[in-house]
Amino acid sequence: MNETPVFPNFASADNVFDFTDRDGVFTRFKFNATTNNWDIVFISLPVLVINKVPEAYARLSAVEYPRVGEKVLEWDGLLYTFEANNSWTGVLLDKVIVDSSFENNPCLKGVYDKLGGAPTFQNYLKEYDGDFSLVDLKLSVGVDTQYSLAGAVTYKPINSLIEIKFNPNKLNTPPLNIARTFIHEMIHAETYRKLLILSGKGEIPWSSAFIESIKNNEKEIAHYYMMYRYEIPLGGSPSEPQHEYMAQLSRNIITDVMKQFDSSQSVDVYNALAWIGLMGEGEPNPLTGLPPQPTAAWAAIPQVERVKILKIYFDFIENNTPCQ
Numbered sequence: 280m281n282e283t284p285v286f287p288n289f290a291s292a293d294n295v296f297d298f299t300d301r302d303g304v305f306t307r308f309k310f311n312a313t314t315n316n317w318d319i320v321f322i323s324l325p326v327l328v329i330n331k332v333p334e335a336y337a338r339l340s341a342v343e344y345p346r347v348g349e350k351v352l353e354w355d356g357l358l359y360t361f362e363a364n365n366s367w368t369g370v371l372l373d374k375v376i377v378d379s380s381f382e383n384n385p386c387l388k389g390v391y392d393k394l395g396g397a398p399t400f401q402n403y404l405k406e407y408d409g410d411f412s413l414v415d416l417k418l419s420v421g422v423d424t425q426y427s428l429a430g431a432v433t434y435k436p437i438n439s440l441i442e443i444k445f446n447p448n449k450l451n452t453p454p455l456n457i458a459r460t461f462i463h464e465m466i467h468a469e470t471y472r473k474l475l476i477l478s479g480k481g482e483i484p485w486s487s488a489f490i491e492s493i494k495n496n497e498k499e500i501a502h503y504y505m506m507y508r509y510e511i512p513l514g515g516s517p518s519e520p521q522h523e524y525m526a527q528l529s530r531n532i533i534t535d536v537m538k539q540f541d542s543s544q545s546v547d548v549y550n551a552l553a554w555i556g557l558m559g560e561g562e563p564n565p566l567t568g569l570p571p572q573p574t575a576a577w578a579a580i581p582q583v584e585r586v587k588i589l590k591i592y593f594d595f596i597e598n599n600t601p602c603q
């Protein structure tokens with residue numbers, strides 16, 4: 280038995296090569312004609328092997344008692360599922376492009392690693408999974424001068440690529456708050472992905488005609504765009520339609536991901552954090568709790584409650600160790 284795979288001398292695009300090593304690790308490779316490499320597309324990995332070299336499988340080895348069917352996105356880009364035969368099977372998630380600027384940032388890499396174990400977050404990532412994906416997602420780090428105060432920016436798709444860029448100057452906040460930013464941006468990305476797929480193009484046509492045309496497919500998204508972007512008079516604020524949408528419909532999802540990421544906080548803390556980013560544009564006034572351009576959902580919360588939520592948030596930030 281060979282210890283390492285011996286690939287055929289001649290291969291063409293998508294040729295498949297299977298290899299089982301002496302530890303019983305089964306690997307399926309696929310020939311990538313663009314890079315001239317054999318990419319790993321599938322692995323079956325016995326738990327015993329992970330125990331031997333835990334450092335090679337940072338996320339898998341962190342799961343002490345895996346449940347059958349449990350999913351973990353390992354740092355090698357494969358999504359692993361725990362199987363009944365005490366092994367993990369991994370499939371390639373080749374549509375999430377992790378830029379080196381992101382991979383080399385210990386804070387962001389750590390949060391992403393840990394989020395890989397949160398099932399709700401994985402469901403979002405899976406949208407970019409494999410052969411049926413029409414859209415790629417890129418994660419990177421950098422300052423966008425137009426949004427230098429934002430924790431991260433999700434760019435509308437260009438050539439079917441959606442990019443989430445994290446602001447390196449905004450990482451001096453607890454990891455849970457960064458996880459919150461992460462899922463917030465993933466929801467933006469998901470909204471763009473839906474709109475892009477419906478457009479059938481590489482970019483979203485930002486016209487009221489297009490938004491009108493998707494009314495039957497993505498009712499809620501279309502509704503918020505009509506109300507806020509196209510200023511159809513419903514008495515709404517002019518802030519971003521996606522934030523209005525998220526403030527009304529996505530705070531539960533954000534809370535679920537935060538709990539899966541870190542279950543040690545109180546209900547009040549999750550609730551306060553779930554509002555962050557969804558209160559509207561600008562800094563909230565300490566007396567009213569309202570920013571200059573509040574979202575309708577935030578403005579509808581009684582003032583006493585708004586001020587209380589902000590205090591819980593600021594206390595949380597002050598009393599927890601920052602990520603970086």
Ligand SMILES: [Zn+2]
Pocket residue numbers: 463467522556
């Ligand atoms: Zn946002």
